[in-house]
Amino acid sequence: MTEKYPELRANVIAILRGIAPEVEVDELRDDRPLRQQVDLDSMDWLNFLIGISERLKVSIPEADYGRLVTLGNLLDYLRAKLG
Amino acid sequence: MFDFTLPSLGADMDEGKLIEWKVKPGDMVRKGQVVAIVDTSKAAVDVEIWQDGVVHELLIEPGERIPVGTVLATLLEPGEGAASKGVRAGAKEARHAAVAGAAVGERRPPSAAAVPAETARLRISPAARKRAEALGVAIVQLTGSGPGGAVTLADVEAAAQAGVRKAVEAAPAVRPEVDKNTEMRRAIAAAMSRSKREIPHYYLYETIPMARAQRWLAQANEGRPITERLLMAVLQLKAVAAALAQYPEMNGFFRDGRFESVQAAHIGVAISLRQGGLIAPALHDVGSKPLDQLMHELADLVKRTRAGSLRSSEMSDPTITVTNLGDQGVEAVMGVIYPPQVALVGFGRIMERPWVEDGTLVALPAVVASLAADHRVSDGHRGALFLAELRERLQRPEEL
Numbered sequence: 001m002t003e004k005y006p007e008l009r010a011n012v013i014a015i016l017r018g019i020a021p022e023v024e025v026d027e028l029r030d031d032r033p034l035r036q037q038v039d040l041d042s043m044d045w046l047n048f049l050i051g052i053s054e055r056l057k058v059s060i061p062e063a064d065y066g067r068l069v070t071l072g073n074l075l076d077y078l079r080a081k082l083g
Numbered sequence: 084m085f086d087f088t089l090p091s092l093g094a095d096m097d098e099g100k101l102i103e104w105k106v107k108p109g110d111m112v113r114k115g116q117v118v119a120i121v122d123t124s125k126a127a128v129d130v131e132i133w134q135d136g137v138v139h140e141l142l143i144e145p146g147e148r149i150p151v152g153t154v155l156a157t158l159l160e161p162g163e164g165a166a167s168k169g170v171r172a173g174a175k176e177a178r179h180a181a182v183a184g185a186a187v188g189e190r191r192p193p194s195a196a197a198v199p200a201e202t203a204r205l206r207i208s209p210a211a212r213k214r215a216e217a218l219g220v221a222i223v224q225l226t227g228s229g230p231g232g233a234v235t236l237a238d239v240e241a242a243a244q245a246g247v248r249k250a251v252e253a254a255p256a257v258r259p260e261v262d263k264n265t266e267m268r269r270a271i272a273a274a275m276s277r278s279k280r281e282i283p284h285y286y287l288y289e290t291i292p293m294a295r296a297q298r299w300l301a302q303a304n305e306g307r308p309i310t311e312r313l314l315m316a317v318l319q320l321k322a323v324a325a326a327l328a329q330y331p332e333m334n335g336f337f338r339d340g341r342f343e344s345v346q347a348a349h350i351g352v353a354i355s356l357r358q359g360g361l362i363a364p365a366l367h368d369v370g371s372k373p374l375d376q377l378m379h380e381l382a383d384l385v386k387r388t389r390a391g392s393l394r395s396s397e398m399s400d401p402t403i404t405v406t407n408l409g410d411q412g413v414e415a416v417m418g419v420i421y422p423p424q425v426a427l428v429g430f431g432r433i434m435e436r437p438w439v440e441d442g443t444l445v446a447l448p449a450v451v452a453s454l455a456a457d458h459r460v461s462d463g464h465r466g467a468l469f470l471a472e473l474r475e476r477l478q479r480p481e482e483l
Contacts, residue, residue: 021236022357039357041410042314043385053309062304062312 004030004075008056008082012074015051019044030072058082084139084163086154087132089121092398094422095274096123098150101143110138112158117394119155124270125362126388130395135161235390267360278422282337285463286417288453289470291477293433297448299480315433316407317378321483322476323405323428324348324370330469332461333426333454334402342425342460347371351401351421352381354388362388363404363421364397374483409433415451425457428473 013025020038028037040048049060049068058081060068068074089099099121106118117129118138136158143155227234278284296318304312327334327348335345348370351363366380387393403424408416409432416429431451438447452473456466476483 018236020357041355042316043382046309046312046314047382050309060309062301062309 004072005079008075008078009071011055012052012071012078015055016048018051019048028071030075031070033069034071034074052078056082085134085136085158085160087118087156087158089149089151089153089155090130090395090399091151092121092123092128092395093125093274094277095270096125096151096398098148099123099128100148101145101155102127103145104141106138106141108138108140111161112136112138115396121149121395123398124266125360126391126393126398128393128395128398130155132158134158137161137163264359267356271360274421275419278419282420282422282425283458284420284455285458285466286453286455287463287466287470288415288417288451289467289474290436290449291452291474292438293448293450293477296477296480297433311375311378313374313378314381316430317374317381318477318480318483319407319430320350320352320366320369320381320405321374321377322473323403324350325476325483326469326472327403328370329472330461330465332465333456333469335425336402336423337425337457337460338423345402347402349400349402351404351424352384353404353406354385356389362393363401363406364388364393365400365402367396367400403427405430409450415453417453418455420455420457425460427455429453429455 013028016038017023017025020040023038028034034040035045049065052058052074053060056078058078064077068077091097092099102120102122104119106112106116112118112132112135114133114135115131118132119130121128121130139157139159141156143149143153149155227238293315296315300313300315300318307313331344331346332342334348336343347368349365349367350369352366353361353363355361364384366377366384369377372380384397401421401424404418404421404427406416406418406427407430409430411432413431414434415431418427418429420427429452431453433448433450435446436449438445438449440447452470454466454470456469
């Protein structure tokens with residue numbers, strides 16, 4: 001499986017690893033719910049999105065959280081935001 | 084002159100090891116100032132002093148393992164003259180007797196005595212320790228850039244890049260991670276066994292509609308930058324504190340055969356650690372703080388707990404515990420009370436449920452809130468009223 005937007009993905013993964021250092025990056029699937037693959041509680045999830053919005057300078061309204069289920073969803077969403 | 088003793092840092096900790104003094108004789112200290120760092124089975128704890136004074140003599144050397152109650156240092160009262168300094172000559176000898184006395188103290192379960200003395204531990208977060216193990220970095224060679232010189236994940240990564248390899252001769256100074264985990268499991272086992280042995284628990288649960296709270300939260304967060312957004316957990320904590328104000332028999336300590344009620348709600352927030360185990364440090368005085376402040380303090384508490392950097396008051400003060408296992412997807416949790424506390428409130432997952440209102444079936448977001456309480460202190464009737472109050476509070480989120 002080719003991975004989407006390698007540079008963006010690497011950025012997002014780096015932020016994720018800052019929050020969940022134990023994550024097995026090679027085993028992360030873009031098409032499965034992220035929070036089923038990585039043990040993220042609501043505080044971790046918020047910190048993850050804060051990390052993304054700060055590093056990539058995008059705003060992520062809370063109303064959009066529901067669309068960000070898989071890593072693939074998130075990458076598509078960010079790609080569109082970044083233009 | 085007064086003594087500074089090692090405070091109790093929770094039911095599952097009856098001894099610690101002094102890692103570092105943050106003060107020296109002659110230093111002025113203020114109430115609440117961190118004066119020492121003590122390693123416990125769960126975390127390195129910043130130990131605060133609870134009285135202003137001037138450090139007179141430090142009685143314990145870093146590296147020593149000490150039971151709770153040990154005199155660590157003597158201090159002069161503010162304004163107390165040097166003339167009285169001589170009074171405590173020989174304090175060092177005296178405190179050895181005190182240590183011996185404390186070691187056979189009744190509050191010390193025999194299992195704890197079996198914990199072997201271990202070698203010096205550096206100040207390092209569990210995540211950083213794990214990473215260092217994985218990368219083969221010698222932790223003892225690292226300079227910490229974190230709070231209080233703690234070795235952070237970034238320090239480990241940087242050292243790995245710089246090619247600092249683990250020195251074989253340094254190995255004795257590094258406590259193997261498996262031992263730390265074993266130690267934490269042992270500590271949890273001791274506290275939870277004591278709880279189940281001593282506390283006659285009763286359990287109640289109540290399904291609480293959350294539509295209003297969710298709507299209020301979504302609106303509140305709409306106009307906020309992401310760094311200022313609130314989590315539902317904060318509303319739940321505040322609602323618990325509000326309900327506790329009316330049911331004080333859920334908030335406090337059962338010690339020496341009697342209940343001591345505490346007015347302020349210092350809520351122990353159960354925080355799971357990534358390498359396993361959990362800690363429930365106090366979020367202080369939840370009832371009197373606005374939601375924004377609580378959110379900041381909760382975020383900071385979670386961060387510091389995971390980094391292994393807590394304050395002694397956070398370890399010793401919780402008057403009740405709240406656990407939220409909803410993020411893990413369970414519907415409800417029936418908790419084990421953390422002694423000497425007398426109650427634990429648990430929240431499950433907020434999920435849509437079929438709900439009948441005025442004879443009509445609707446789908447509503449709801450959460451199961453549970454109460455585990457100490458039957459020596461309260462009865463099911465009062466517990467039920469407490470949960471009903473919690474439910475009402477969550478229907479009026481704008482008042483929280």
